[in-house]
Amino acid sequence: MNPLAADHSAAPRPQPEVVLCASNVSKKFGATQALDEASIQICSGGVHILLGENGAGKSTLAKIFAGVHRPDAGQIEVRGQAVEIGDARTARELGIGIVFQELSLAPHLSVLDNIFLGAEAKRRPFSFLSRGEEARRCRNVLEMLDLDVPLQAPVSSLPIAQKQLVEIAKVLARDAKIIIMDEPTSTLTDREKQALFRVIGVLKQRGVAILYVTHHLQEVELIGDFVSAMVNGRVTQSCPVTPALTELKLVSMLTGREVREFTRAKPRTPSSPLLTIAALKSKSGCKDVALTVGRGEIVGVYGVVGCGRESLGRVLVGLEAHSSGEIHMDGRPYRPRHPAHARGLGMSYLPMDRKQKGILPNRSIRENLNLMNLRDFSTIGGMLSRSRERERSTRVLDELLVRFDSQEKPITTLSGGNQQKVLFGRAIAGAPKVIVMEDPTVGIDIGAKADLYRLMHELRNRGISFLIFSSDLLETLKICDRIYSMYAGRIVREYADPTMNDEAQILSDILGQELHRAAIH
């Protein structure tokens, strides 16, 4: 059934069987039909990849399996038994574990406490915790994931990629037999992804069934055994992963719409320098950074987590003061005191951690979108004109392909990818000079991504500059006019007009190695 999966196994593997089966599951949120008689079957010992556009209903399905939502109609079977998953505990007892798309960790709690939260050996409130045993198991799991964090560190102190890995570790520690991963790699860089894929390999060996939601089509080939596509709340197609299944076929599976592949065009005019950074040092990780961003240019900086990229971004948007070095914007010294100041100087920011630093959870889509360009709507009396604001929102939401019901609904009623589009819209609003973006398209489906890329280039052609910190190298290569590779707080190399051919060189740059092109290929 899954020819690809047979490779690494030496021991005989148990025969794959359907362990999780949903039939005709429907779920409605208010007026939105999130799931519309969706059906799917997941087998043990394999990775079932679930694809679909933003808002197709993938996370909703996952949450129904996890006991977060209850379906309005339809049936769920676990190992042939009809079940009702009323809450998270039931799900766990059925052996189902989930890695949520919007991370679901307790920020103040330590890594260890998070990993074992709700999965303690004992059940009574006043029972003592067996921390020694937990620590031992915890170390094993973290080792599997190649994750080196102190067990007692509060989760809030970790970068988002590590949070994502903790979320994964949490599921692994529970010995779940059915694991659902909702876009687990969205913020991971290559190194961490490799570790995760290794773990997935091991889990498959052990006969674990994995439902894997993603927008990265490459991952289908890398780890998938089976693939399903969701469209408008229905699973429309399912098939085994075979070499014959090309990315193009996948794309056509998940959207009726034709996706125009994005190709970058050179800037029309050679750009003059807008932002120049020289010998920049910062407390949190820049050792010696020098780079320039031209007017109307998209510049990418690529490196592993902890290479100083985040620190550079923090300095530029005013979250941190640099300790030495020079930054000039428009020829004038640039030293923002805080993001509001930076914004005033023309620097806009799209932060990486959507949930913590991006959305205003109980505010409407409209208010989330128009947080930073409110002056555009003020009338003579200083009042805001709602109608003008609504008008702009409708236009922009349309342009960004946001799938929404009403712009007055809380942003949390949007799917993850659609939330990201709204934040993208917030960052580009209000005529900034430079936009610093961290993982600008995290969670956004391929079709919409291409459109966002086009939008970015349109803005670029109008003279707006971008500085992109993406954990996705392919994306960086695809959209940037220029790329800097970064390692250990320093810029390693500059790539003008990068192409896919630069991939290997960049990968070796960011690991601090000299190029061995042959060795990699």
Add this chain to the structure above:
Amino acid sequence: MFQGAKSGGTLIRLASFDMQKLVLPGIIVLIAVVSGMIEPRYWTAQNLVNLGRQISPLLILAAGQSLTVISGGLDLSVAAVLALSGICGVVVMNDFGMTAGIITMLLTGIAFGTFNGAIIARFKVSPFIATLGTLSIARGLALMIAGGLPIYKMPEAFIDIFGSGAVFGLPAGVIFALGTVIVFSVILRYTILGRYVYAIGSNTDAAFNSGVNVRAYTVLVYALSGLTAGVAAVVLTSYVAAAQPLAAQGLELQALAAVVVGGVALTGGQGSMLNVFYGVVILGMLSNSLTMIGVSSFMQTLAIGVVIVAAVILDQLRRSAN
């Protein structure tokens, strides 16, 4: 389907809007009708005026409190600042005239509010504890300046205009209170400040990262809350014709309660002034009603608790029903 969903949404929104709009006013009507049935004099213009006068200071403080609560904080010092403003204002008034005194009341409020805001924004101290501390400071100052005793001496004009004055039967205090509520409601709904207040309360980090000047706006919010303390000082001082160093004790908690009964979450980011208004009216009319219908005071204490709990539970049920 998408289109259908959209218009369906509007319908549901209208319905839910009506529902939410009805719970709190419903409670108000219920209290009023029951009171009026038991005690017919409840329904006299006289009593309505009394009621209005009595709840005016609470309403004014609740308006400011709404702002701080929606921004994710709270201001426990308002009642003490009211007392301090009243004392300072009356002292100045007796030497430099009514206008100077009124300005002093407002400025004292703003100054203290700014001080609160500065501590909270600069040192990232919990608003609860910061304003609990400044509450004590303001009371201490008020007691020291007044020597512990109420100051009764003040220009007759001040009492006549603000305490006893009325326009078309509406007492001056009520006009001030409604004015404050309207101004704050407009601020919340139609200004950039209002939008940022919601944003800061909803997710401070997000607002900060997006470029909202969280510190400056926090200071502004507490300064406005202080201003309401100053306005309430004008109203209360002229109403009782005395500046008392212990004036309005506990009114800060009542204001908070009114705000929360009005559906503003203490976690911030949510709430509307109209509902706060209902919250104030409910709490304010309760004591008046119970006195009018002759419920014993111990029962009143109990009844107020029951109404608060019942109101918020009902309101919550309505919300989750949507």
Add this chain to the structure above:
Amino acid sequence: MFQGAKSGGTLIRLASFDMQKLVLPGIIVLIAVVSGMIEPRYWTAQNLVNLGRQISPLLILAAGQSLTVISGGLDLSVAAVLALSGICGVVVMNDFGMTAGIITMLLTGIAFGTFNGAIIARFKVSPFIATLGTLSIARGLALMIAGGLPIYKMPEAFIDIFGSGAVFGLPAGVIFALGTVIVFSVILRYTILGRYVYAIGSNTDAAFNSGVNVRAYTVLVYALSGLTAGVAAVVLTSYVAAAQPLAAQGLELQALAAVVVGGVALTGGQGSMLNVFYGVVILGMLSNSLTMIGVSSFMQTLAIGVVIVAAVILDQLRRSAN
């Protein structure tokens, strides 16, 4: 490099631990030394015992309050429940003996706490407003049962054992208080309940999604907070030898203040019992010190405010310095 970062992190954590450990005790030592210098009689065993007795009820309530606050809520009703427990307990005590009376106090506390928790967990009402409502209910009941006046009649044995009794010079009240703090500290650090309390306070949804029975644990937390009100009722009633319907008014805010001065964030998820202990001692000893050194009551009000503000600012500066 990764390794280096790790050990560096540990070092910083150790250092910060020491720092944090020092700010609050530092303030305590400062107050004690200054008081002792101005009034040498401050440093008598007698006064230390007094101090211990005086802060015992606050300490007990603060222990329960820590639990509710860390879980992301708060309990404004504790002081009123204390009063109600005391009244009920003494009434029972006079008819059925001391043991029955003490059990009644504890059970009344637990029952009311469970009621609080049930409302909060079942209806998802804001703990602030829910417990503000039940505060009023508890006070109303206490006033009605006691007829408004304190009840002084109670078995002499109760006063002798719990109010005046001592073991090795430690008054019974102090022993109860320390016992409560130690038990709650163990709960928070070493039990499943403790972990869940932090988790619910840190991110309720995450806790729920991880399979924590958020509702049941919320009820348990408020029941325990109610229990502390019952324990404090035993201590306070025997200490003042009277069950007062208005006992401990405002003590709930003091307990909250102590908890927050002790570095527990009102947003939940954070805090340690040791620091709460320091917070209680700071607030508790302030009033004793100021009386001993002869500061006037108005100045005391001011001074308490200044110390609260200064303490939290210092504590916050230390935290952010790390």
Add this chain to the structure above:
Amino acid sequence: ADDFDRLRGLIDPAKPKEQYRIAFAAVHFVDAYWKGVAYGILDEAKKAGVDVVRVTSAGGYGNLQQQIAQLEALAALDLDALIIGAATFDGLRRPLKTLAENGVKIIAMDLSVNSPDVVLRVGQNQVDIGFAMAEYICQKDPDALVITIPGPAGVEWTADRLRGVKQAAEKCPDMKLVGNEFKASTLLEDGQSQAADLLTVYPDADYIYAAAVSLGTGAARAIERAGSHAKVVTGGFTDNTVELMEKGLIDMVVSEPGILIGRVNLQYAIRALNGDDLPHLAQDGDLPYLSYNLPPRTVSRDNLSSYNLDWYDMPPSDWDVPASQ
């Protein structure tokens, strides 16, 4: 005008045998009465030549816990005598016992306190004060409809005063009391709201009994606003009581001569410490010690002009309880 008898002839000033250390534990200092008492004690101490080493405030009636804490702190200070205005009748037995065991002579100031360790009590009888007010109303208008604003719950003096009012009312069969609810605090707005509400229900009320002058002042404002013909009777003076009396809003006040009571208390403390004789003392109810109750003195519009408030009632307006002792 300075040569009036500061002790109103109640007792002869005594000469202390030593420089005694005396403390005064008050209920609060936020009305003219308690400030007057503090002034009386401190001024008399100066004149007599003894030290008042501490003056404390429990912060309000009923604040038992706070007052016990203060008494315990005072116990560490080597006092010779303590003058205590008790925040509650009962519940202070243990700390007072501790003080007495340390050799401190305890004088109960005005408010009775249930402790056998008290040497004596000097003050007014609260029931008598209430009785005097209702009696006055009965004289003026035997079939008066009287609104009562009895003050906060949970404190003895408000209960005692209302009891006095009811006793007098019983002797005046046509008089009718309405309201009768202990509630709120003693702030002006409390008096004003309660009076306004009750005047709406009972627009024909003739008198308002307000337990304390702050409540009475608030009630007077409510009468003025409601245009009612009712008049207030209350206890104690403030800065504007005279004005309200002249306006006819307040009809009668039972004097609470704080300064005088403070002075007399200090004199009795000195006598008790000296071992001198203690005149006037008599049994009051079943208190475990003897009391000297000053007779209530009523001040109405008729005799207002002949009454000098500054002698025994109102502390000098520029005088404050010292910030530290």
